[in-house]
Amino acid sequence: MTTPVGVVESAVFRARHVFDGERLLTPGWVGVRADRITGVGEGVPPGALGAVRHFGEVTLAPGFVDLHCHGGGGAAFTDGPDAARTAAHVHHRHGTTTLVASLVSDELEQIEAQVRQLVPLVQADEVAGIHLEGPWLSAAQCGAHRRQVLADPDPAAVGQLIDAGAGAIAMVTLAPERLGAIAAVRSLVAAGVIAAVGHTDATYDETVVAIEAGAGVATHLFNAQRGLHHREPGPIMALLQDERVVIELIADGVHLHPSVVAFAAGVAAGRFVLVTDAMAAAGAPEGNYRLGPLAVRVTDGVARVVDSGAIAGSTLTLDRALRYAVQVVGLPLEDVLRAVTTTPARVLGRSDIGRLAVGAQADLVVLTDALQVEAVLRRGRWVDPVAGCDPADGGHRHSY
Numbered sequence: 001m002t003t004p005v006g007v008v009e010s011a012v013f014r015a016r017h018v019f020d021g022e023r024l025l026t027p028g029w030v031g032v033r034a035d036r037i038t039g040v041g042e043g044v045p046p047g048a049l050g051a052v053r054h055f056g057e058v059t060l061a062p063g064f065v066d067l068h069c070h071g072g073g074g075a076a077f078t079d080g081p082d083a084a085r086t087a088a089h090v091h092h093r094h095g096t097t098t099l100v101a102s103l104v105s106d107e108l109e110q111i112e113a114q115v116r117q118l119v120p121l122v123q124a125d126e127v128a129g130i131h132l133e134g135p136w137l138s139a140a141q142c143g144a145h146r147r148q149v150l151a152d153p154d155p156a157a158v159g160q161l162i163d164a165g166a167g168a169i170a171m172v173t174l175a176p177e178r179l180g181a182i183a184a185v186r187s188l189v190a191a192g193v194i195a196a197v198g199h200t201d202a203t204y205d206e207t208v209v210a211i212e213a214g215a216g217v218a219t220h221l222f223n224a225q226r227g228l229h230h231r232e233p234g235p236i237m238a239l240l241q242d243e244r245v246v247i248e249l250i251a252d253g254v255h256l257h258p259s260v261v262a263f264a265a266g267v268a269a270g271r272f273v274l275v276t277d278a279m280a281a282a283g284a285p286e287g288n289y290r291l292g293p294l295a296v297r298v299t300d301g302v303a304r305v306v307d308s309g310a311i312a313g314s315t316l317t318l319d320r321a322l323r324y325a326v327q328v329v330g331l332p333l334e335d336v337l338r339a340v341t342t343t344p345a346r347v348l349g350r351s352d353i354g355r356l357a358v359g360a361q362a363d364l365v366v367l368t369d370a371l372q373v374e375a376v377l378r379r380g381r382w383v384d385p386v387a388g389c390d391p392a393d394g395g396h397r398h399s400y
């Protein structure tokens with residue numbers, strides 16, 4: 001296939017399969033004009049929508065939506081606007097057309113400064129929002145977060161960060177057992193911010209209280225959470241059982257055993273999302289990086305904190321998570337596509353992304369039968385192609 005470039009003015013794309021956000025249309029077509037979808041359907045497209053281009057034996061899917069991403073391409077969202085753009089662009093090339101920029105735990109003033117730097121990028125639609133992963137997390141489940149900066153969510157601090165975000169903060173991960181956490185969940189939800197449960201040592205009952213207060217997302221379920229015990233099931237059981245909660249999974253072959261991915265996807269059918277939780281080394285060579293203030297080393301595609309050995313986010317891109325979930329875990333393609341498109345879009349309250357429908361954003365991923373990304377259209381513009389040997393996959397070797 002010759003890789004398309006530039007801006008789409010008015011066109012109809014035909015393909016063997018089109019995934020509209022709910023089901024596969026075979027064969028299918030998508031109409032695009034500038035930055036919007038003008039039509040989608042099965043079979044032969046109507047003539048009036050523009051020049052027809054046949055993509056052949058591929059699947060056209062909505063652009064992916066990543067709710068949890070710290071960086072990529074050697075850059076992190078903590079490091080200012082230019083770094084944020086570098087990181088976002090690497091993920092664009094791998095099919096993610098909408099992503100939430102995640103910030104790790106730090107001193108309050110540091111987080112506030114990082115938030116203020118990202119606000120203009122949210123306003124310019126370069127990132128979809130900001131996710132504060134901490135500092136209101138459990139010290140016992142800190143993972144790659146620095147223990148010294150973790151704290152109880154006092155109302156003044158919560159208000160300070162929400163105000164600094166000026167509407168740009170999309171999600172906050174916190175531990176429900178922290179003093180003041182339930183009140184924080186309520187004030188986040190009242191401010192239109194998604195409250196997510198994660199990095200937590202909460203009991204089952206404490207988690208249920210957080211969900212009742214409005215917490216609606218499980219941050220990377222299983223990772224950095226008290227384990228499931230039959231007499232004290234903890235947060236995992238509470239989050240999995242409640243139909244209102246959307247479950248994040250890091251499907252990279254490192255964070256979760258494939259049987260655990262399959263299990264969670266079965267229990268939380270229609271309400272699980274794949275996230276990357278990617279740090280700077282995603283789409284970049286192996287070596288030494290930083291995750292916030294912590295030194296991290298990436299070896300064989302696995303990022304670990306140098307001091308503690310804790311897994312420090314992933315080196316994933318969402319296309320690789322999709323391949324892993326389909327090709328290794330064995331989940332149905334449509335279920336996995338929903339988990340990277342419609343379901344995360346629903347979490348963000350966005351009906352204009354994550355699906356192919358008239359009036360939606362012109363965000364498309366062209367996937368081969370092997371689920372490799374062949375081209376990406378973001379907001380009506382073709383993303384610069386991934387060149388030859390795919391430097392965007394860095395030095396990591398993966399079989400999927």
Ligand SMILES: [Zn+2]
Pocket residue numbers: 133143199220224277
């Ligand atoms: Zn985390």
